[in-house]
Amino acid sequence: MSTVLDGGYYAIKGFNFQYDYTIIRILEQTNELNEIEIEQTEDYSDENIIVQVKYKERANFSNSQVKKPLCQLLEIFKTDKRKPVLYAYFKNKEEQEVSLSLQDLNDIIGDCKIKNKQYSFEEELKTEFINQFRIIFTGKYQEQFEVLIEKIIKEFNCEEEEALIYYAQIYKYIEKKVVKNAPEDKHQRVCSKKEVKELITNSREVIFHSSYTQFLGKEKYYKFIYKRFFRETNINFHERIFLFELPENFEDTNLLIQLTQKIMERYYKKVTFGGSTIIKSPAPYIFFQNAKDTVLKNMKTELLYEGIIFRDGFCFEGADFFLKNLLEESTPQNNIELKFINRYEYIKEIISQLQRTKKIYNLYLDKRIEQEGLDINHIKIEDFSDINEFLF
Known part of the structure; x- marks a missing residue:
């Protein structure tokens, strides 16, 4: 595999990982009217937190790997005091949530320069930041995906095969929120749990058919339909x-x-x-x-x-x-x-x-x-x- 193709594979997987995290958080909302921000201030944000998502499948954790996202989160924290979070996967890190000391933060951001961009942070700001900031080291891509499918199964009271179809539709819906709203309209990149539930409920069988036949094939679609509607052991x-x-x-x-x-x-x-x-x-x-x-x-x-x-x-x-x-x-x-x-x-x-x-x-x-x-x-x-x- 060429370097270009290799990079494309991991970039796409990173986007998938980010959107899967976003869908999980939407489904976890207790208030179904809460609007989740998608790629606005950061990859994910809501009324309480701002999250930057990183999926580094081939990389070990190091200060250089997280310097840029921490500088970006610090810059945002100057004017936005919602809790900053780095949600990341590194192959040498077990799942855990950690905080940083001021020394840890300074060791990571160093001179605060990323390529040609120079950041400047006061010590008072950095102290306030570390009191709020957390790094959440997460599991692998597949593990997060399985968690998401389980949440869809529970939310829509469906079987795994059906949940995979609803996942595909929700993913496309979230993706379109970003693609169809240019940076000047990014304030429209929002989605609530109520929206997602209506998306599935209002057109459940049409979504199921079009997605299932596209992703899993016609024969499996009809097998599911037979099982769901017509396989009665006792008439x-x-x-x-x-x-x-x-x-x-x-x-x-x-x-x-x-x-x-x-x-x-x-x-x-x-x-x-x-x-x-x-x-x-x-x-x-x-x-x-x-x-x-x-x-x-x-x-x-x-x-x-x-x-x-x-x-x-x-x-x-x-x-x-x-x-x-x-x-x-x-x-x-x-x-x-x-x-x-x-x-x-x-x-x-x-x-x-x-x-x-x-x-x-x-x-x-x-x-x-x-x-x-x-x-x-x-x-x-x-x-x-x-x-x-x-x-x-």
Whole structure:
């Protein structure tokens, strides 16, 4: 590896280390409205402290290694009395927090000259500084990263794989705060814990999909989705509603037939107990957004030929929509195995009539279905055929 490439690797790792530290501190805030300053006065600052972050993976600690950051922190301390901190990793230092004596400080800063810049510090200032200043020798890059992931898992009540995705999104969000605000606008480089939580909460499934597929691949994304939503070891008596978005001009009737049969086989359950047959899990509801009438007709015709009994709210040719037909209870006698919602405008009316526990899934390509008052699990899909391939 060339010296230039080698230097670039460690510089990037240093930035990552700094931003990871910043995210940790944001998540640790007890007041979610506290605004954290990112690369303003220093690498990190809040209402109490000013922190310069250094990651020296290949270097041993020496006075020369910390002369510049201490001079910079001292210069800031002339006008800003928040607690100054040097948060640093050196390969020969164990994790610990240390203070300096006046002699230690003078030994480090020496003539106070860094290249062509000459600093000047009064003894009174230096004495005041060392009473506040701390060096925090921290662990390795990976160790800090693992601490951060654990904090994300705890904060968002998620698994490790999901936390990695939220980490990537938060990191990009913090980075943009710096990149998009030039030095003259650096006062806008602020972020609160409330901001981060809203970032994840308000667009959780979209963030998850775009980040997961980008960083970990589509197959792992769908494995997680299956595990999170559809891997039920015991199918309970719930009303299940599946809202699918079809691509424009979709014509693949066979794919819809395969999908509906898989959903029926998985979620419509009858059991025999003590000589009696009962419905353990009723017929699921299915809606295909953007479906052409001809495609729906061909699909339903084929299902009838297969002997599958379903309801769609239409009792005879030319009839108006009749809600009671669609809501008819599945029983061992009528053996209703599937229910189809034909129109978008029927969705809320139908679901509002269901009294049992409802599980609603919207598997969408571009535009998700929003219905006020309904708790819908929105799941982003790259390609409609992925549903058959990975989820059912």
